[in-house]
Amino acid sequence: MNNSSEDISLSLLANPQHIKKKDTTNIKKDNLIDDKIISLITKRFPNIVIKDVDKQYILKKIESFCNDYTINTIIEEEIYKLVTSVIINIQNGT
Secondary structure, rough: OHHHHHHHHHHHHHHOOOOOOOOOOHHHHHHHHHHHHHHHHHHHOOOOOOOHHHHHHHHHHHHHHHHHHHHHHHHHHHHHHHHHHHHHHHHHHH
């Protein structure tokens, strides 16, 4: 049984007459944010036409790019710290 099924079962055990509705507020907010991002892209690049069917694909690509960029930046920073530390240790003779 998955978590949502278990949650519903436990909820029904506690109160068999009440089934909790899903919180759609966050989904609506996410959709508004997604629409705003697409709108900003089309304003920034007026020659680009983004079809509705492509919106989720584009947003996933943006998310993937941001994740990759963040990971690469962290790796570069850590490598820089490590190399700097090794150089300082060599200079100090430790």
